[in-house]
Amino acid sequence: MSKRTQILNASETVLATYGFYAFSMQHVAEAAEVAIGTIYRYFANKEALLCELNKFIREDAAAKLFNGWQDSLSAKEKYDLVWENAFHCVLSTPKRLTLIEMLHFVPNMHQTEINLFEDQTFKRLFDFYQQGIDSKRFLDWDLFALFSVSFDTSIALAKQVIRGRYEPNQTELKKVRDASWAIIQNPDFNQQD
Template sequence: MNEHSFIILFNIEYPMSNKKERILLATEKLLAEYGFHGLSMQMVAKEAGVAAGTIYRYFEDKDDLLYQLHDHILGYVANKLTLNVSDEMPLKQRFRTMWLNIWNMATRDDAPLINRGQFENLPRRNNHEQRLLEKKMFAQVDRLFDEGKACGQFKDLDNEILSVLSLEPSSCLARKHMKGLVTVTDEAIDATIDACWDAITKH
């Protein structure tokens, strides 16, 4: 799965009693405001309300901070995407729930901080362990497509292609809706979900 496909715009709220999460939130906010080149550990410490040395209790250096921010955001998105999804649900119910979760993530969270483009530019560890972590985070999505293909209901395409055809339209449409480029009614959402489902099922 290309987990980056589901990054839209969002604001992650962290318990302010947790210093590590305050540092992550501060980093996200500063990245949204100033970009990578304007980010410094001193700025992060000030924004998080911690001493500069405190950051190094949780992160080895700036790169490690950005690596962990990447994974933290990814975990947030994975949790949102699979909210109220169970492998015991019928395939279409699982698909519909995931599609709407993506839509809701884009349209209900206010005060967006980091956007998809900024997220995709975050440094990430490119190793076997990282790939396993990301695959584990989005395992429910892969299981949906794998089960659909195994029972002959879904087209025999790579899961990445199935995702592009069926789930990614939710984030694309949500962005246009939030920008006022298109008005999407509840009826249009239902029809769009059916169209996305039809795109990956055999007829």
């Protein structure tokens, strides 16, 4: 693993452990097992490191999200895959969602840039929804309104697990997932089936 990646991984670990509250270059250096000066060979300063970490995390998250995706899968299979990937992804790195939120506060990290970046990494998911809308398979709502009642439920549920409020249960999980799929279906279209 390259020094750069080593440092980025260490940064995520430190941030997830201590938060910004105690995110120091010293801690990162120790966690990455490099000298402090080495960090500055790869990143101009703390701010730059955090910006790069932002991208790094989002890219990694996107990769995990689409793990197993094949164009040959049916729409429902694709949905199930992504919904479950998201659920497990949040659970496996429970602090990440918070990290992503926190990284919004890094100076010079602007929403529009982040959105552009997200557009690219989540393009496949956005396209999937847009096709559903265009083909009348899904309700004729705004894409992001559909999101909030379907895909986002996987994240909402995972958060309840993280908070210790909910024990994941395979059967019930499938029910939630299927309900979130059902809710966005266009009744008219499915009658045609």
